[in-house]
Amino acid sequence: MTGRAGIALVMILAAAAPAPPGASSCSGCHGAGAPIAGHDAKEMTESLIAYRSGARPSTVMGRIAKGFSEPELDAIAAWWAARK
Amino acid sequence: MIRRRHVLTCGLALPFVAKAQAAAKVVVVGGGFGGATAARFLHRNGVGVTLLEPNDTFVACPFSNAVISGERSLDAQRFGYAAVRAEGVTVVHAAAISVDAIGKTVTASDGTKLPYDRLILSPGIDIIWGGLEGYDEAAAARMPHAWKAGEQTLLLRRQLEAMPDGGLVVMSVPPNPYRCPPGPYERASLIAWYLKTHKPRSKILVLDAKDVFSKQKLFQNAWQQLYPGLLEWVSLSDGGKVVRVDPATLTFETEFGSHKADVGIVVPPQRAGAIAATAGVADRSGWCPIDPVTLESRLVPGIHVLGDAAIAGAMPKSAFAANAQAKVCADAVSALLRGDKPQDPRLINTCYSVAAPDYGFSVAGVYRPVNGVLTDIEGAGGISPLDAPDTQRVQEARYGDRWFQTITAEVFG
Numbered sequence: 001m002t003g004r005a006g007i008a009l010v011m012i013l014a015a016a017a018p019a020p021p022g023a024s025s026c027s028g029c030h031g032a033g034a035p036i037a038g039h040d041a042k043e044m045t046e047s048l049i050a051y052r053s054g055a056r057p058s059t060v061m062g063r064i065a066k067g068f069s070e071p072e073l074d075a076i077a078a079w080w081a082a083r084k
Numbered sequence: 085m086i087r088r089r090h091v092l093t094c095g096l097a098l099p100f101v102a103k104a105q106a107a108a109k110v111v112v113v114g115g116g117f118g119g120a121t122a123a124r125f126l127h128r129n130g131v132g133v134t135l136l137e138p139n140d141t142f143v144a145c146p147f148s149n150a151v152i153s154g155e156r157s158l159d160a161q162r163f164g165y166a167a168v169r170a171e172g173v174t175v176v177h178a179a180a181i182s183v184d185a186i187g188k189t190v191t192a193s194d195g196t197k198l199p200y201d202r203l204i205l206s207p208g209i210d211i212i213w214g215g216l217e218g219y220d221e222a223a224a225a226r227m228p229h230a231w232k233a234g235e236q237t238l239l240l241r242r243q244l245e246a247m248p249d250g251g252l253v254v255m256s257v258p259p260n261p262y263r264c265p266p267g268p269y270e271r272a273s274l275i276a277w278y279l280k281t282h283k284p285r286s287k288i289l290v291l292d293a294k295d296v297f298s299k300q301k302l303f304q305n306a307w308q309q310l311y312p313g314l315l316e317w318v319s320l321s322d323g324g325k326v327v328r329v330d331p332a333t334l335t336f337e338t339e340f341g342s343h344k345a346d347v348g349i350v351v352p353p354q355r356a357g358a359i360a361a362t363a364g365v366a367d368r369s370g371w372c373p374i375d376p377v378t379l380e381s382r383l384v385p386g387i388h389v390l391g392d393a394a395i396a397g398a399m400p401k402s403a404f405a406a407n408a409q410a411k412v413c414a415d416a417v418s419a420l421l422r423g424d425k426p427q428d429p430r431l432i433n434t435c436y437s438v439a440a441p442d443y444g445f446s447v448a449g450v451y452r453p454v455n456g457v458l459t460d461i462e463g464a465g466g467i468s469p470l471d472a473p474d475t476q477r478v479q480e481a482r483y484g485d486r487w488f489q490t491i492t493a494e495v496f497g
Contacts, residue, residue, distance in 0.1 A: 018419065022430035022450070024125075024411035028404050029434060029483075031490045059468065059480055060448050064432055067450025067464030072430070 020075035022068060032083070041074075041081035048073045107132045108421040111190050111200040113180040113359055115142055115165060118391030118406035119206030120495045123173045125414035131421060134198055136190065138179040140164065142496065145264065146403050147488050148233040152240050153274035155441055161233055163496035180207075183363035185384045202417050205365065205372075206391045206406065207357025208232075209263045212370070215353035216256070216329060223331035227348040230271075231263060243347045244275065249283040251346035254336050256326035257292045258353045261371065263392045263401045265298035266437045266447070268351050269317075273303065273439040276311040289343060290317045291336055292324040298400070299437055299447055299467055306439030326350075356393035363387060371395045376453035378416040378426050379409055388413050397458030399451055405433045407491060428453060430461075436484030444481030445472070 030036045036044070050056035052065035052073075065073065108131055112123045115137030123135040142163045150156035165175045178192035183203065190198045211229060213220045219227070228240040244253070253275055257268040272290045279286040297303075307315050318324035323340035330337070334348040355361075355370025365372045365381040372389040373382040376397060381387045390396075390413050391406035399405045408431045416426035431451045438444045449465035451458045468480060 018415045018427065019411070021427060021452075022432065024415065025408040025430075025432035027411075027494055028407050028432070028491050029487050032494060059476060059483060060434055060446050063448045063465050064434070064450060065464075067430065067432070067461040 017079075020072070020079050022072060023076040023079045026076070026080065036080045037083035039081055041077045044077035044081065045070075045074050048077065108201045109134070109199060110202050110204060110417060110421075111136060111180075111198050112204045112206065113137075113190065114206035114208060114357065114391070115139070115168070115175070116206060116208055116391065116406065117144075117403040117491070117495055118208075118410045119204065120165070120168055121407045121410035122204050122206060122390065122414050124168060124171060124495075125411050126417060127171060127173050129414060129418040131418055132174075134174040134176060135165075135168065136176050136178060136180050136192055136198070137165070138177060138193065140177055143233040143237075144403070144488075144492060145231075145233045145267075148230070148237050149267070149271045149274045150438075150441075151233075151237050152230060152244065152271065153278040154241065154245070155274075158233070158238060161237075163492055165496070167497055180205075180359045181362070183359070183387070185363065185386060188386060200386075201421060202386055202388065203363075204388045204390065204413060204417065205357075205360055205363060205393065206389070206410065207359045207393050209354040209392050209401075210357050212353045212355055216258070216350065217327065218329040218331065219350050219352055223329065223350070224352075226331040227329060227334060227345075227350050229350050229352050231267075231351055231354070240347075240349060244278060247283065247286065247346050250285040251283065251287075252343070253279070253286065253288040253347045253349065254334075254343050254345035255288065255290050255349040255351065256329070256336055257290060257294065257297075257324075257351050259293040261401060262351065262354045265400050265402075266303070266435065268292075269297060269299070269303045270437040270439070271349075272315055272317070273306065273311070273437075276307070276315040277440050280311060280314055284314075286314075288315050289345075290315070290324075291326050291338060291343070292317060292319055293326070295319045295321050299445060301470055302445045302467055303437075303439060305470060306443055310440055310443070356389075360389065360393050365389055366393075367395075369395070376456060376458040377428060378420065379413040380416075388417060397451065398449065398460045399431065399433055399458050400435065400449075402433055402435045403491065404435055404487075405431070407495060408432055431458065433465075434487070436480060436487055438481050438484060442481050443474075443477045444479075444484045445477065446480055446483070 051061040144161045178194040182191045230236040230240045328337040334345040360366040379388045390409040392401040412429045419426040434448045445468035450461045
């Protein structure tokens with residue numbers, strides 16, 4: 001990629017922060033808007049951790065949350081919280 | 085075959101000027117759950133995208149078993165590309181007929197040549213006609229596969245409606261891999277539901293080339309509870325493997341005997357959509373080996389493959405998986421185009437099935453690259469509990485409905 005167009009493209013691409021590992025899959029069930037987009041990050045992390053331990057009962061979320069560490073869940077929640 | 089000649093004639097002069105002036109360009113082939121998602125997410129990342137898809141309307145396979153059993157209209161399965169186009173993706177309704185991986189162009193069935201910096205193939209499946217002896221394209225008009233939703237789905241529905249009470253439905257199921265691993269068993273269940281409620285003296289016989297299948301215990305428990313004597317599954321070990329069909333007499337032949345059906349269904353052997361072989365990205369299995377981080381072909385650089393066509397390790401050939409892979413692929417391709425290193429991804433799959441309209445269950449998985457293969461993260465995923473109360477089966481059936489609405493809104497809405 002060379003020239004001005006290349007630089008412009010790099011700027012456009014850099015503007016969109018890529019989703020942290022796993023986060024882009026969420027919208028397959030939840031959609032890209034509410035309730036997960038813009039939801040409070042801390043509350044989302046707490047829910048995911050509770051799903052993972054079984055403290056909060058679920059059908060499928062517990063099985064999915066078990067695939068992620070706490071820092072990974074934190075990053076996913078923070079990214080979705082920053083979405084509109 | 086990959087055309088190499090172009091690079092000699094126009095590879096030196098023209099593209100250098102053209103590419104320096106234009107933004108990075110990605111061509112996506114196939115407008116299903118994988119391709120349409122990839123196109124939209126690339127566009128949102130600021131990449132110029134052209135989506136090549138021959139059909140004006142996409143007909144979704146998930147939930148099409150409920151069209152066969154009569155609870156759902158095929159119209160509920162149809163989706164157009166207006167929203168994809170409105171977002172800014174260039175949608176061209178033509179098929180990809182060849183790929184020049186050196187000159188980096190795709191030739192479409194309308195004759196246009198589309199240049200690309202990276203190419204994404206999401207072509208779904210093709211049926212291997214003759215892969216099961218006796219089962220060719222003409223046979224499918226007598227013994228529907230309905231494994232690509234549309235006319236075939238309606239044909240099977242009409243045949244079931246026309247069948248008199250007391251009839252025998254026979255369905256053959258191929259060995260792995262094929263699109264939608266639990267699909268045949270959901271179909272058998274919903275046909276059994278239809279027979280039980282409308283033609284209770286009838287029966288469905290499932291002849292399987294496998295001994296184990298997706299969500300097996302959940303399905304078998306449901307069958308025992310809901311359809312005793314009405315649905316019979318014959319495993320490979322019990323002689324279930326069909327070796328030949330005769331469409332004229334609707335007969336299924338196994339190594340041990342033959343079964344004459346009133347309605348005959350063949351879930352046929354499959355491979356990646358034809359363009360995969362044409363582009364050189366399919367291996368001898370007929371499917372496409374990929375890098376698990378970027379979904380780039382192991383065989384041809386610059387071409388990425390996702391969805392049912394890909395060999396995605398532990399990930400099944402499902403709409404959810406195609407959608408999840410597409411989003412990872414879009415971010416990886418965007419990173420590669422700006423010269424960054426794509427991140428190590430995690431992918432999720434969730435797949436709902438129903439054994440009856442109010443009897444749903446799911447399988448889920450979380451995957452990451454391990455030694456070059458998308459691998460199940462241990463301790464995560466798995467199937468719905470076998471001892472779940474009826475209320476949870478109802479709940480999961482409704483979650484499945486909502487999943488379909490949500491994912492089709494993300495891809496086409």
